Amino acid sequence: MSKDFSVIGHALSAPARSVVLNALMDGSSRPASELAAAARVSPSTASGHLAILCDAGLIVGTVRGRQRFYRIAGPTIAAALEQLGHLCPSAPVVSYRQSRQAEDLAQARLCYDHLAGRLGVALTDAMVRAGWLCEERGLQATDLGLNRLGDIGLDLAAGASSRRPLCRACPDWTERRPHLAGRLGAVLASHALAAGWVLPARRGRGLAVSAAGRDALEKHWGVDGDTLASV
Structure with missing residues (x-):
């Protein structure tokens, strides 16, 4: 059966919609007002x-109080967008702030x-x-891996009832190699965030590795210290 790619092509054809998807690719749920500001369009245009x-x-959108929040429709959609990133040029950088965020x-x-x-690829x-x-x-x-990860404290039973696979290789659009x-x-x-190994960057959806995270990832996970020094 042939597929009608034009529906998705139309959805991705506006720069403002590209900004929205990029903002939501970290799995967050954000209000329409925040997405409008990020895309630099009016609330009515953002709608x-x-x-x-x-x-x-x-x-997908959900109502919370007086606001409507939006998020990526699910991990399958996020994976498809991540892979599509391999075909897309980088957004033009016009400021130091954008360069730092990139x-x-x-x-x-x-x-x-x-x-x-x-970090994801190195891990x-x-x-x-x-x-x-x-x-x-x-x-x-x-x-061996399941035993060691369980010993470290990862809850491997989380989400076990879902149809989502335990492991999947996801092509990384910046490193051009797969991450887990x-x-x-x-x-x-979730474990890395809860343990404070990685922290949200002050701007954008990047992450920073904490001192405790560098120590844990190098000593107990075997991540190369030189790699962590550049993260």
Whole structure:
């Protein structure tokens, strides 16, 4: 059966809608007013853009009090957008602030609900080297890996009832190499945030690795210290 790509193509055809999707790619839920400000359009114009993205199934909106909040429609949509990023040129950088935010994204970020950028790829590589993940068929968790991750304190039962795979290789659009996604990727990111290993950047959706995070990731996870120094 052939697919009608024009529906998605139309939804992605406006720069303002691209800004909205980029803002939501960290898995956050944001009010329409914030998305309008980010896209530098009026609330009424933003409402039209958001309706188009909702109709295309790319985002969903929910009412909270007097505001309507929007988020990416789910991990499958986020993964598709992340992969589409390989075909897209980078947005033009016209200020130092934008340049700093772009570098933050390349260093470490959330790709919907899992770690991406140099940090995400380095962490995935470290788990492969340690034998916690196997690359033979994409990325698969080994028995050794499941035991060690459980010992560290990751709740591997989280989301087990869902149809989402435990592990999935997600192509990283800045590193051009895969990082870990799936339920395990989400649990790992949640653990890193809860433990204070990674912290939200002051602006944008990038992440910064804390001193405690550098110590834990290098000593207990085997992430290369030189890599962490650049994150």
